[in-house]
Amino acid sequence: MASQYKGHLMLTNIKWSPVEFKTYPGHLSNRAHELPPVDLFVTTADPVLEPPIITVNTVLSLLALDYPANKLACYVSDDGGSPLTFYSLLESINFAKLWVPFCKKYNVKVRAPFQYFSDQEPLIFGGISSDFREEWKKLKNEYDKLQQKIEEATKHCHPYHLNYMFDDFSKIERGNHSSIVKILWENKDNFPEGLPHLVYVSREKRPKHAHHYKAGAMNVLTRVSGVMTNAPFMLNVDCDMYANNPQVVLHAMCLLLESNHKGEEYAFVQYPQFFYGCLPGDPFGNHMIVLQEYLMRGIAGIQGPLYGGTGCFHRRKVIYGESPVQPKNTRSNVNGKSIEMTLKSKFGYSAELVVSVANLLSGKNKKMLRPSDISSSVKAAIEVADCSYESNTDWGTNVGWVYGSATEDILTGLGIHKRGWRTAYLAPNPHAFLGCAPSGGPACLTQQKRWATGLLEILFSRNNPVIATITGDLQFRQCLMYLYINLWGARSIPELCYALLPAYCLLTDSSFMPTVSKKAFLVPASLFTIYNLYTLLEYLRCGLPVRAWWNYQRMARIISSTAWLFGVLSVVLKLLRLSETVFELTRKDQNNQDDDADIDPGRFTFDDSPIFVPGTALVLVHISALGWTLLRAVRNSGFTSRSGLGEIICSAWVVLSLLPFAKGLFRRGKYGIPYSTIFKSKILVGLFIYFCISVSRN
Template sequence: MNTVISAMTLDYPPEKLHVYVSDDGGSSLTLYGMKEAWEFARSWVPFCRAHGIKTPCPKAYFSSLEDEDGSEFLGTEFMAERRRVQIEYEKFKARLRTSSKEGGIGNESMSSPRDHPAGVEVIGADQVEMPLLVYVSREKRPSHPHHFKAGALNVLLRVSSIISNSPYILILDCDMYCNDPTSAQKAMCFHLDPKISPTLAFVQFPQRFHNISKNDIYDSGLRWTLSIIWGGLDGLQGPILSGTCFYIKRVAFYGSLIQDDIDILKLREFFGPSNEFIRSLGQNYKPRVSKDGNSLSAIQLQETQLLASCSYENQTKWGKEARFLYQSVVEDYLTGFTMHCRGWTSVYCNPSKPQFLGCGVTNMNDMLVQGTRWSSGLFDVAISKFSPLIYGPLRMSILESFCYAYLAYHPLYFISVWCFGIIPQLCLLNGIPLYPKVSDSFCMIFAFIFLSSLSKHLYEVRFTGESFQTWMNEQRIWMIRSVTCHLYGSMDAIMKKIGMREASFLTTNKVVDNEQEKLYQMGKFDFRTSTAILAPLVILVISNMAAFMVGLAKVIAAGNWDKMFVQVVLSFYILIMSYPIVEGMILRKDKGRVPPSITLLSTVLAMVLLTLGSIALMY
């Protein structure tokens, strides 16, 4: 609920600010929590506006050790009001905890998270000085595809169009909160700039995380993506749509389909049978729900439930041409790509103070689940009709399309990483030289490519103000993701393409686990994840250990360093980067270690792999 409250506290005219919450589970507890959040916000929002509070999230404000608002200089009257609001916040949290233990209001729930009717409720329509708060739960039935996050966003797009129809939309994930009340003003500076506004679709802010340690072992801060890639794209047509923390123009979702002279039948074909929604596409449309004490009438409520029904999109272009697209689980990437292809641009706004903060992943399981989903979704696009190498170059900047293509085909790194992790080691184990001799001038070419790649990455890390430890962490996580996430993500995309499985959307855990958080802050990997995900990684490490030790002994005995030096160095480099995994298998005894059963299974499979590989090299 801190996300909701912080959004209501944005420094923006309250009559123009409307906050929508999508509850895909259809829980009465969420609805109750929203009503309680609105009641608390009646004290919190005026308090923040009256005193210019710079941290709009109450949880962050009351738990912060730093007083960036200068509270100690504001006098006893302010401190008394601050204590009063803090007491109300504690009561608000206590009511939510009590309700959670009791299972909701009167122990009732709308229905199953995957099988429940639509529900829309406007909260606080009679309070002119407060933003409108709207609860939206779309209908979900087992017999109808719900299209994951993209489907939920499209429902919000439709429902909001007949309630408020604001021309600009901020989209936030539930684990993010507003960290600066002026983010809307910053975004509007771009959206209202007459030089760029006609083609500007969205203003993207970076995702920042409040729980990231200096030794970010899982690369949860996404430094490379947010600081390097997004910053570079800002010099072209703009950054890629990132799923959260962006202000987008509503008209960018509809494109040329909202012209005044367009055929009404074509609009119904695209947007469905709701006449009210089609009227909302016009420039002169005024929503019927206003801040004058009026809430939804029975007819209007029926219309919103129609728009939120699971069958509304049948025989329409929703998810195909009318907005958040369904062809990939990374709906943000694909939707932003098609917007750029239609001539829209975007802007990357990265102020020194994070405008939004959230929770980054702090355990290996969430990191691998998240990475596998991203890899699957990106490769979905790569092998679809929207492949950036085919669909993009004629519709957008060639450099922008290459950047999209690089990300779409990024999961294919698993091929090269698996090859470099197995083939040189097998040859080392069997005394077969794979690279030129150290004394050969051709060896310098291989050394230059390897060292220049590492040096370029190190330069980028240092350029963004990070340390050598960050460089090592990113190298390690890139290798881990390539071996696991990229492999499984690519396989998943291919199987969906040939019809062997249906699309799935595995969410990351939004609840902080104290034990996992403690290991993360200590810089120790938490290897509690599925055997299918962890085993390939452990097999590769054990194979490298065996090949390095046996191969090194053979090299020392034969004295052929000149021939085998490069393979010895490569295997040693992989082991250095894999030290946390070796530590988890051999040295650690805590709950987060590599389970002995996985170590044993992986050892057997690694020996089988090395044996079969050695036999294959003999013929």
Template sequence: MTNAPIILNLDCDMYSNDSITPLRALCFLLDPVKGSELAYVQFPQHFCGINKNDTYANEIKRLYRVNPIGMDGLQQGTYYVGTGCFFRRRALFGSPSSQLFTERRELNPEHVVDKYVKSEAVLSMAHLVASSDYEDGTNWGSKIGFRYGSLVEDYYTGYKLQCEGWKSVFCDPERPAFLGDIPISLHDVLSQNKRWTIGLLEVAFSKYCPLTYGIRSMGILMGLAYGHFAFGPFWSFPFIIYAFLIPLAFINGVSSFPKVTDPLLYLYVFFFFGAYAQDLIDFLLTSGTIMQWWSDQRMWLIRGLTSHLFGSIDFLLQKLGFSALKFDVTNKVVDDEQSKQYEKGVFEFGVTSPFFVTLTMAAIVNLITFAVGVVRVAFLPEKIDEMFVQMFISGFVMVNCWPIYEGIALRVDKGRMPMKTTTTSILLVGVLHCVTFYFINTC
């Protein structure tokens, strides 16, 4: 609107928490040596109203704190997360070495308005700029500006700017620069993550795929860093295998893991505990607590079986022409009862959703698997050697699924798991068991 050389991009539900934040950004953008190369200065997202243990892992520390610190050490810098970001206006109008955008004189970043800000001409132009078709017939959204074509327009915009040669910097002061609101309903959290999943896959399977276009433009490390996010939804596939297929095979007498006495087991132990230990250390180094980390890893598993899975399915159906993508704004309106439950760290289910069907199915399958293992060990103690790993993994899943068991059987409030969801899940588990039994006994 003003053609100012620096633009602050902030979500409508966020506000400034530190008056010197613009000065921090200007210290980078006006640096006489490196400042001209910077497209933006990104501050991490912080939120108010998060309960003690961050039940739904809304802080998403890997996305907003851990990974940006790592990428900040690379040549191009960190990604753009859609808010809390100071942009150099010039960066939105082409690569550092390109000619300035001149399709419309008034869009040129060096264009100066010499009229009073409340004059009729300026107000008319403001209305025109705010219209939905102002950029029609220009390169805005494709070659310049904030890029269209993905539901994660922030990730896509920052990625394309860095592919064009721009750099960025991550600024994480001790006092949060900005604060915002969070969704306090599990369904709203998962719906938001589903939207991100679809947007990331849109970039992953476009001509701008980070593993091809990104590596060619920025180098292998930056390409892999962006590819880590773009292909992240594929975590849903190993989750499905570990949550459903391997336990159901175990129930039908097929063990998928090595015996306790098998040296190969040490490799499994190393990867399992090594990955979790690294994640815990990263979490604690970014001011997290052990209980917040537990919530974070639990939500990582939950997202894999819900938003990543259904987002991948929706993306595939859209590519096949069977459905159309839609943008759902995340609900952050606070309901009094939901707020009370959230403060207690109690999961909010309450609505019938496919998300909760897959979660309930995983909880039921692994509960049955663990029970079957206990019964078999009781009658055949010598079998513990070959059943221990599967029982351990199913037990670990059960511990993570405690809020689901609680929602199914122990709660009477309106936030409990709907009976329809529980019934549907039990029926689907029965179908899966029959299918698994058939294949195991015919192959």
């Protein structure tokens, strides 16, 4: 608990000057001819962990945004090179031709079909025109057909491999294939009310070439879109993060097209991450509502929010490495031959990409107003998607998404802030994007482990925030914010020590807390009470129940003793050059009515991963310590040991926080802890008890 109090002091810096933006997109909707083009990026990597129907819904929600269609282009990065994902997107085009006009005709609020059609209200209430009712039924029927086709293809019942469009997938090998760039739909007539461009991208992968996970995929999308549409602004979303607010682009443009009170442009506009299908009480503590309400608004008042990896509108020139104040001679001579050589060394050998970069940086981008002819750029797009294209360039270092961390988003945002840019945090109503939160133990802890690993990698690299403050333009308070975030995983070490301390005292008949009869006991008791009341008040002010607060406190202890601890170990092994960190995908759950009867989505689940060993060992240690204390009290006819009530309360608090593990000891199936995990945990418990006995004897 002490580590929480220390961290709370750093939180004061973050929460000191909160900022909230209020935008009026209606002012821009009447100036459609002045709106700039925007490229939309969707990333997916595995059709098993990220079902294609989820990706399709995200894409459909983006195609139906309230923005001129001839100024939008949607690029889908499929890092798995899956013919199933490609087939699903291809089949969705015919449905999109019906869906997009329907959404705009009736001003549909939720434009992800799976969410829209899950609500039967349009047909229940009266006052609805017969035309709408008929169109609704037709669209619902078409979506059901689309869903069925994708499900059949998933079961390999559909012969999609016979189509000529799938020739590039015929001999594809996962992790070892050439670049694939296919235009699924092209808005050739440049109609503002039509469908935006839709492009499928699967970059080249070879076993001997590092692909840099999501950061590498984002850089490929940046280059491919650069030679095709080259929009000055880019949105990136994960495949499960659909657009919940159809005016999301207009909201972002309200900030990106204007400057702040100091005359500064915003590098990017970050939207908060909210989730659909939220379980009552947030049993896994991963909805981050309070964190975004207080923490993100506070960060927005310093130098701006960190980049969250999804739901973010970027200024392309910033991704290309520009600083807020660019030397005049660089822009005036950007089309000169000497500058051309500089751009080639920085951005790569593609003549088409160099020209697009030069046009963008000089403000002479000819494609900015009418990005309609993209079929002629496919060859260049395939070229810049090659795995060897980035060799001897600045991609991944000074240009694009930065490599070197499992949390490439935080690292990239840090680099942007280091150059002196300010960023903006925007939380409109309704929420801009809604995603799929991980559920169950394995998915939640896998995500948290990746975050802890990536954040610590940044801290122990040349890109850490302290160096960025000394050598760059990262503000001091922003540096403290990054340090607080980067040290999340490191908290697991002191928290583990504090968690073991009560059990150690009970087993060795010692104490670390003042006795209840002494006034000194009021100090830790007051700190404990005040801290928990303060955090509880934050939840209540956000309209959340007490149960949600408790679930977050419980999951914070579980995550710290498991996922964060393994994140620290991963970084230590990397620093010792004993292993490399691996980017682990989080499973995206798919609503399946057939499975609902067999699933209790709010219960904690386990698997045989070693990540559950520390938590299991910790709860066994405290159960043993409490049992030993009770046995000693019975034997001595009362509590006569030096361990007091304070140690017993602390030990019971740890068991209560790890209650899912305690219950898992007696359950079976996925809700129970595997025997192999219990066996490994018992070995650790035995070693700890042996250590305690050895100390007590001395």
